[in-house]
C-alpha cells in the first residue's frame with residue numbers, strides 16, 4: 289500500500305512546509321492521498337497510475353476500485369493512465385507553477401523507480417521529491433543510483449512499509 293496511517297502526516301507536513309502550487313503523484317490509484325493534499329489548499333494536482341493490474345515485479349494496486357474519471361473531474365485532478373515508462377514524458381509540457389512537489393509511490397522495481405526519478409529530474413528539475421516505501425530494496429537502490437541527496441524525515445513515526 290501507499291502512504292497511509294502514520295506515514296500520511298509525514299507527507300502532509302512536507303506539503304504544509306513547501307506549500308506547493310503543483311502537486312504530482314506517481315502511483316495515485318484511489319487518489320486517497322491526493323484528496324488529503326487537496327484539502328490543504330494545493331491548487332493543481334496531477335496523477336499517474338496504471339489504474340489496472342500492475343506487473344508482477346511492481347507495486348500492486350491498492351484494494352478497492354481506482355478513482356473514477358467522474359470523481360477525478362469533480363476534484364479537478366489531471367490524471368494520466370498507463371505505465372510511467374510511457375506517460376511521464378507529459379511532464380515536459382505541463383507548465384507547472386512552482387513550488388512543485390512530486391510524491392513517488394508507483395512501481396517499486398529498481399528500473400521503474402529510477403526512471404520515475406530521472407524523468408522528474410529532467411522535466412521538473414526544481415521539484416521537491418518525496419519518496420515512499422524507502423525500505424524497499426529497488427527503491428533504495430534507485431535513490432542511491434539517482435545521485436541525489438536525500439533527507440530522511442519522519443522515520444521515528446513512519447512505518448517502514450505498508
Ligand SMILES: C[S@@+](CC[C@H](N)C(=O)[O-])C[C@H]1O[C@@H](n2cnc3c(N)ncnc32)[C@H](O)[C@@H]1O
Nearest residue numbers: 289290315317321337338346349371372394395
Ligand atoms: C502503493 S500504490 C499507490 C497508492 C497511492 N499513493 C494512494 O495513496 O492511494 C502504488 C501504485 O503504483 C501503480 N504502479 C505500479 N507500477 C506502475 C507503473 N509502472 N506505472 C504507473 N503506475 C504504476 C500501481 O497501479 C499502484 O496503484
